[in-house]
Amino acid sequence: MNDQLALELKEADAREEGVAALVSHDDIHVSKSTFLNGLANHVHRWFRLTPSFGPELVQEMMERLGVRDGETVLDPFAGAGTTLIEAKLEGRDAVGFEINPLLHFVNEASLEWAVDPKVLRHQLQRLESEVGKSEGVALDDLEAHGLTIPPIHNPTRWWRPDILVQILFLRRGIFATEDPHVRRLLLLALAGVLVPDLTNVTLGRLQLHFIDRTGHDINVWAIFSAHVGRIADDLESLRESGAHLRGYARCYHQNSMDLSQLRLDRRVSAVVTSPPYPNRYSYVWNTRPHLYMLGLMQTAKEASDLDKRTIGGTWGTATSELSKGVFEPASPAIAAVVGPVVEEIRAQDNLMANYVMHYFNRLTAQIAAMEPIVTDDARIAYVVGNSWIKGVYIETDVMLGEIVDRMPVANSSSLPKMTTCSRIDSTVLLTLMFFTPKSRVCGAPERGGRPRRAAPLGSALE
C-alpha cells in the first residue's frame, strides 16, 4: 500500500469513528414506526400511504425534540400528513411542504376537522342516488351522460369497466357538493378507497402491482359509504375531545428543495420528517390512479415532470434521464462521502449509481434550503432509510450525517448539524437522525453503539 493511500484510509477511518461517536441506536418496534401504526387510528386511517411513518413515532420525535407551546413544527416531506395530524391532535402548530398534488390534497383534506359529521353523513343519500344512475350504463355510453374517462394511459387496465362507470357517476356527485369543505372530505373518502379496493391493483408489496379483478365481488357504494362513515365517526370523536379547535396546521403545495419564493408567517422551531428513501419507490407512479381520478393531473407529461422534481425513485422518462452520463456530486462533502459508494455501484449499473448521487445531492440541498425558515435553536429530526442497491449497502444515516457535519457554515447559528441518530428497526432499516444548528447541542438520546448492518432485503428495496 502506498503512503498516500494509507493516509487516506487513516483519515477515512478517523472520520467514520467521529461520526460513529455521534451515533446511537434505540430500537423502536416496526409496528410503531411505519404506516401500520396509523391504520387503526383516528384520522390517519382516512388515507393509506404505505411509506408513511407511524403516529407514535411522530409523538416520540416531538417529545424528544421537546416541542414547546407556541412553537411550530415543520414536515418538509409531509406525505399523507402524519406529522401535521399528530401535531394538531396535540394542540401544536404545524406546517408541511408536499410536492405531490394528491398527497398535498390528502394533507389539507385530512385537516378539515371543523366539518359537522351530520352534514357529511347527510350527503350519502344524494350520492347513493347519483351512483344508482350508473346502472345499465356502459363505458361507451359515458359521453351521452356528460362523463369523461380520466386521461390516464390505458384506463381499463386500472379499472374494471363496470367499476369505472360507477366511480365516475359517484365522482360527479361529489364534485357537485356545494360546501367546499364537505366536498374535500368526500373526495378524500373516494381517494381513500380507490386504491386498493376499487382499482385493479394490490398493495401487497411496497409498490402498486396490477391484478386481475374479473369475477371479484366489488360493491362500490358499500365500500365508499362505509369509509365516509369512518370519517364521520372520527369527526365526532374530534369534536368530543375538542381537538378540532386546537393547533394551527397548514400544508403548502411546495417543493422543499426550493423555498426561495415561500413567504411563511412564522419561524419553525422543530422539524419532524421522513424524506423518501434511496429505493425505487416512485411516489408519482404509485399515486397516478388518484391523481387522474381526482382531476389533479391531466397529461403524461405532467406526471413525468413531477417525477423529475420529486426526490426518490423514478419511472419512465425521469428514469431514462438518470441512465445518461455521469451525475456529479454537488459539493466536495458529497464527493467525499457518497463518491466511493457510487463508484462501487457504477461498476455494475450506471443508472443506479446516478440515482444514488442524485438522491444525496437533493437531500443535502433540501436540508440547506431550510436555513432561512428555522429558528436559531431549531431541533431537527429526520427518519431516513438505509438500503442495499446492487449489493452495496447505502448507509444513509451515517452518510447524510457526515455530509451535514461538513456543510459550509454560512451562518454558524443556523446550519443544521447531526448530533446523534438512533436505529429504529433492524429489518426496516429506518434510522432517526437528529440535527441541531451548529452552535447548539440538543437533548439527544443516550449515545450507544454504531448501527448494525442489517441483512439485505434484496429486490424489495432496490
Ligand SMILES: C[S@@+](CC[C@H](N)C(=O)[O-])C[C@H]1O[C@@H](n2cnc3c(N)ncnc32)[C@H](O)[C@@H]1O
Ligand atoms: C416518505 S414520504 C413521507 C411520508 C409522511 N411522513 C407520512 O407519514 O405520510 C416522502 C414524501 O416526500 C414527498 N417529496 C418528495 N420530494 C419532495 C420535494 N422535493 N418537495 C416536497 N415533497 C417531496 C413525496 O411526494 C412523499 O410524499
